Amino acid sequence: MTTKREIGIVGYGVYIPRFRIKVDEIARIWGQPGELVSKSLGVFEKSVPDMDEDTATIAVEAARNAVKMASINPEEIRAVYVGSESHPYAVKPTATIVAEAIGATPDTTAADLEFACKAGTAGVQMCYGLVKSKEMKFGLAIGADCSQGRPGDALEYTASAGACALLIGDKNLVASIDHTESVTTDTPDFWRREGATYPSHGGRFTGEPAYFKHVLTAARNIMESTGTKPSDFAYCVFHEPNAKFPLATAKKLGFTKEQLAPSLVVRYIGNTYSASSMIGLAAVLDIAKPSDRILMASYGSGAGSDAFIYTVKEGIEERRKSTPHVQDYLDHKFYLDYSMYAKHRGKIKM
């Protein structure tokens, strides 16, 4: 009898900067009713990077955590992909910095990916394919962003910073990737032109024809292809631009609030863009039990959604003790007022 070869996560790691600004404080500056804004978004505060942190530094921190959990020789990582919409350089990869810092160089491939908030999960699919086809033992996919919102724009309440790294392999899994598929169309709901400091968006257009259409279709498709239904899953994870969108998605698909709640970290850190659904998944893996099944659907403006089904594996309880949990990063925080926030985000020109 042969055992089915499984591909999945051999280690995961997150990193969230310690600074926070409350939605209420941002609303105060722009003359908006803070409590109402906070309630309508379902977001209380968002993470802010330190002045010497950027997408590369937080990607390295998350990657180091993932490698530590997997406890493998980093020289065996043959692919490093960093998905982000805030790479520090327009030309010159973030992935080479990460690969060098974790000790994966020089016998590895590396590339930066960009697909708004789903560039990280696109990297997961690439690593999954490479490991599945036996081209390599390990591939590292990272979603990391220090996103910017235009002062006074609706996005400023949520655009935040965070990173999540998933190390993909075929042995000693924390969770298997049982199936993945995607939905993509050309939908211009959010963009940033070359050289522009802040992104632009289509306002309400970012909802129905963009986020909901793609996430719902990807989630429904993956359940149809695998013959599963919401009650087969212990948890669901959706991209979290705010709390309202994933809550509505879960309801429309027939998931309960309890299945979604553990992944809803957006309330306390805001929208970490490429890291958003991946940190949500990490928060679930931090508490999940072996055999639990997880449905995840990321979303990237532009637009597309990558759906995954994971099954948690034996031994996860022991493995996840080696690195900080999402909740540990949520608990360790230091509040900034708007003026310090403006300084941290380079909004004060010197």
Next chain:
Amino acid sequence: MSVPRVWRRRKVLYRLEGAKCPKCGKIYFPARERCLECNTTPLEEYLFSGYGKIVTFTWVYTPPKGFKSRIPYCLAIIELEEGPRLTAQVVAVEQNDVSIGMPVEFAFRKIASEGKEGVITYGFKFRPKGYPNHAK
């Protein structure tokens, strides 16, 4: 830092890589070509654990060019677990958090940036050991 210098030092800066004498076992940070104890050359690459403790520290208010926006920041002499000492910034701390003897660990941060168009230097700084659970 010039581009070739950043590139030459990347393993030191990114990973705390030093050198170890294959004959007498003496370790060095930063790496060097020849052992000061027994004159052996070449030395082997040696990766430090990234853990250490603060020997002494100061808060900088009058910084060199390029660091003005970050003041006050903590600059410390750190003794690595393996013995060698180095000077580095301590991050993720407020003024009352730092003390002599405090255990610290490697933190990957941006060190400097040559204006808006130049190369960015990344590398080691230190933060309280066990971050983000150090205060629990």
